[in-house]
Amino acid sequence: MKRKQLKRIRITAFVLAAVMLIVTAAFCMGNLVTHDAEVHRQEAIFNELAKAAEETPIVESTPDGSESTLSNFETLLGKNSDMVGWISVAGTGINYPVMQTKSNPNYYLKRNFNKEYSDLGVPYVQENCDLATSDNIIIYGHHIKGGKMFGSLDKFTSKSFYDKHKIIQFNTLTEQSQYQIIAVFKTVAYSASGFRYYDFVNAEDEAHFNEYVSRCKELALYDTGVTAKYGDKLLTLSTCKRFAENGRLVVVAKKIG
Numbered sequence: 001m002k003r004k005q006l007k008r009i010r011i012t013a014f015v016l017a018a019v020m021l022i023v024t025a026a027f028c029m030g031n032l033v034t035h036d037a038e039v040h041r042q043e044a045i046f047n048e049l050a051k052a053a054e055e056t057p058i059v060e061s062t063p064d065g066s067e068s069t070l071s072n073f074e075t076l077l078g079k080n081s082d083m084v085g086w087i088s089v090a091g092t093g094i095n096y097p098v099m100q101t102k103s104n105p106n107y108y109l110k111r112n113f114n115k116e117y118s119d120l121g122v123p124y125v126q127e128n129c130d131l132a133t134s135d136n137i138i139i140y141g142h143h144i145k146g147g148k149m150f151g152s153l154d155k156f157t158s159k160s161f162y163d164k165h166k167i168i169q170f171n172t173l174t175e176q177s178q179y180q181i182i183a184v185f186k187t188v189a190y191s192a193s194g195f196r197y198y199d200f201v202n203a204e205d206e207a208h209f210n211e212y213v214s215r216c217k218e219l220a221l222y223d224t225g226v227t228a229k230y231g232d233k234l235l236t237l238s239t240c241k242r243f244a245e246n247g248r249l250v251v252v253a254k255k256i257g
Contacts, residue, residue, distance in 0.1 A: 038118065038119055038120070039119075039120065039144065039146075039148060042112055042118055042120045043148070045112060045113060045114070046095070046096060046097075046113075049076060049096075049097055049113060050095050050096075052072065052075045052076055053072055053073065053076065053086050053097070054072070069173045069174065070171065070173060070174065070175075070176070073086070073173055076097060077173070079113070079114070080097075080099075080113055080114070080115070082099045082100065082101055082107075082108070083097050083098070083099055083113075083173075084098055084099065084100045084125060084131060084172060084173060085097070085098040085125075085131065085170060085171055085172040085173065086098060086170070086171045087123060087139065087168065087169065087170050087171075087237075088168075088169045089152075089165065089167075089168050089169070090165050090167065090169075091155065091161065091164065091165040092147065092152035092153070092155055092165070093147050093148060093149075093151075093152045094141075094149075094150065094152055094153075096122065096123050096141070096149070097113060097122060097123075098122075098123050098124065098125060098139055098170070099113075099122050099123070099124040099125070100124055100125040100127070100129075100131075101124070101127070102127045102128075103127075105126070105127040106124075107124070108121050108122040108123075108124040109121045109124070109140075109142075119142075119144075120142055120144055120148065120149055121141070121142050121149070123139050123140065123141040123149070123150065124139065124140055124141075125137060125138065125139055126138040126139075126140065126198060126201070128201055129201055131172050132172075133202075134201050134202055134233075135200075135201065135202050135203045135209065135233060135234060136200050136201050136202070136212075136233075136234040136235070136236055137170075137233075137234070137235050137236070138197075138198055138201070138236045138238060139170075139235070139236070139237050139238070140238050140239070141153075141237065141238075141239050142239065142240070143239040143240045143241060143242075143249070149239075150237060150238075150239035151239070153237060153239050153249055153251055154241075154249065156181070156184045156249075156251055157184065157221055157249070159221075159222040162181060162184065162222070162224065166180055166181050166224075166226075167179065167180060167181075167256075168180075168181065168235060168237070168251075168253050170235055177255055177257070178255070178256050178257055179234075179235040179253035179254060179255050179256065180226055180253055180254055180256045181224060181226070181251055181252070181253045182213070182216065182217070182224055182226045182227055182228055182252055182253060182254055183216040183217050183219070183220040183224060183250075183251075183252045184220060184221050184222070184224075184249075184250070184251050184252075185216060185219035185220050185221060185249075185250055185252075186219070186221070186241055186243060186247065186248065186249055186250070187219060187247075187248050187250060188244050188245070188246050188247055188248065189246045189247075189248050190246050191246060194246075194248075195215055195219060197212075197215075197216070197236060197238070197250055197252075198236075198238065200212045203230065206230040209228075209230045210230065213227060213228050216250075216252045226254075228254040232254045232255060233254065233255040234252060234253065234254055234255070235252070235253045235254075235255065236250060236251070236252050236253075237250070237251040237252075237253075238250050
């Protein structure tokens with residue numbers, strides 16, 4: 001009798017374990033399907049935004065001589081005034097609006113352009129950066145599989161890819177600008193062993209600027225043959241990279257032209 005009871009208990013335990021595995025697998029599959037659906041939905045939204053941003057930009061002068069908004073962003077600004085520019089990188093999927101909310105720094109970490117919840121978020125500028133005056137503009141974007149969002153920055157870990165795609169286009173509301181990549185590196189954020197690249201926004205002096213550039217070049221995955229000098233304006237793109245806890249992939253470029 002005891003053997004039969006023990007057998008029943010084992011069978012019951014096996015069945016329960018199997019059911020739990022099936023439920024867990026179904027839950028994970030459901031989350032995966034939901035995530036993929038969200039990615040496709042957000043891609044559709046970004047594609048519509050890109051169409052508006054592709055209009056020929058015209059800088060309109062004002063009677064008092066002040067700067068005016070590039071006309072191709074007027075429609076987008078009417079939808080969301082948090083937009084401060086547009087970033088695109090040839091050879092990648094990066095072609096997105098860029099946001100900034102100085103009083104709520106990470107607002108677009110988990111929100112889309114329409115301010116709805118989204119795992120993809122929208123690329124955004126660090127809160128203490130001034131697009132007109134800062135020595136370094138830092139833009140964050142999620143690392144999404146399939147090269148979505150800033151996930152396609154992975155391509156810049158290859159020197160051969162860099163050789164054919166050295167330029168980042170970043171247009172603000174009042175200026176169209178190109179930036180030439182000077183360094184691509186990996187580091188760990190929020191750690192004494194990592195490089196706190198996000199602390200560098202404005203150079204205290206020439207030595208401070210040179211120290212930052214030298215550190216970027218020292219960590220670089222390869223030599224671009226390009227550097228920056230004091231007085232240059234920098235653009236830094238940052239995304240997560242799962243080689244370590246709080247791992248980051250960083251692309252630093254200097255303004256040209």
